[in-house]
Amino acid sequence: MNQLPLYKKLLKHFGKQHWWPTTTNNPQFEIIIGALLTQQSAWRNVEKAIENLKKEGLLTPKAIAETNIHKLEACVKPTGFYKQKARRLRKFAQYIQKQYSGNLELIFSKPLEEARKELLSLEGIGAETADSILLYAAEKLIFPIDAYTTRVCERLGIAKGNYNELQHFFHSNLPKNLEVYKEMHALIVELGKNYCKTKPVCPSCPLRKQCSFYTSKTKT
DNA sequence: TCCCAGGCAGGGC
DNA sequence: GCCCTGCATGGG
Numbered sequence: 001m002n003q004l005p006l007y008k009k010l011l012k013h014f015g016k017q018h019w020w021p022t023t024t025n026n027p028q029f030e031i032i033i034g035a036l037l038t039q040q041s042a043w044r045n046v047e048k049a050i051e052n053l054k055k056e057g058l059l060t061p062k063a064i065a066e067t068n069i070h071k072l073e074a075c076v077k078p079t080g081f082y083k084q085k086a087r088r089l090r091k092f093a094q095y096i097q098k099q100y101s102g103n104l105e106l107i108f109s110k111p112l113e114e115a116r117k118e119l120l121s122l123e124g125i126g127a128e129t130a131d132s133i134l135l136y137a138a139e140k141l142i143f144p145i146d147a148y149t150t151r152v153c154e155r156l157g158i159a160k161g162n163y164n165e166l167q168h169f170f171h172s173n174l175p176k177n178l179e180v181y182k183e184m185h186a187l188i189v190e191l192g193k194n195y196c197k198t199k200p201v202c203p204s205c206p207l208r209k210q211c212s213f214y215t216s217k218t219k220t
Numbered sequence: 221t222c223c224c225a226g227g228c229a230g231g232g233c
Numbered sequence: 234g235c236c237c238t239g240c241a242t243g244g245g
Contacts (some may be wrong), residue, residue, distance in 0.1 A: 036227095038226050038227090039227040042224085124227090124228065126228050126229085147226085186226085189226055193225090
């Protein structure tokens with residue numbers, strides 16, 4: 001099964017999503033900060049937090065590694081779970097600073113599976129966050145599976161299973177193209193944010209005719 | 221007022 | 234392995 005038609009349909013409907021937005025000259029590290037902060041919180045609140053960090057000069061591994069934890073907590077407060085996020089952010093910065101002198105390329109240039117395992121071993125980095133970092137910061141061909149992706153796949157009836165199974169599905173059915181991977185993940189999130197909520201079908205969803213609730217329970 | 225947001229970790233079973 | 238809970242602020 002080729003998922004390029006789905007990609008084109010979503011792209012036409014929603015337009016380019018321009019993920020992952022960054023504002024500094026250290027985009028890789030900023031993407032990682034965003035990936036940790038956006039967990040279970042809206043992106044607009046992440047933007048507030050990153051703006052706070054920028055004002056305090058806290059957008060480099062060295063600065064975050066050395067900062068006072070309470071200052072960091074105040075910056076990331078808008079994203080919620082601020083104590084654990086501040087701690088995870090500082091621990092990550094300290095790790096990168098100590099092991100690699102702040103140079104992320106030294107991790108990203110490792111073999112993909114090795115880099116992924118290393119990220120997963122750090123506090124606060126699970127499968128989705130690791131894969132988002134690898135796709136958007138390291139620019140590796142790896143597809144993140146988030147809650148929206150699971151929900152959308154189920155409702156469209158295109159795939160089901162655990163994280164690894166869904167990821168394997170996309171790896172097998174998407175063209176091996178970095179921009180497609182980046183855009184497809186963002187487009188699925190956009191679809192999930194707007195639709196896949198009501199039953200039996202979301203009236204204005206561009207994919208409503210493919211929705212399992214539509215085809216099984218609604219006629220014409 | 222209630223529910224959700226671009227999850228993760230730790231516990232129980 | 235899967236399911237549950239705590240973590241917490243901001244916006245609809």
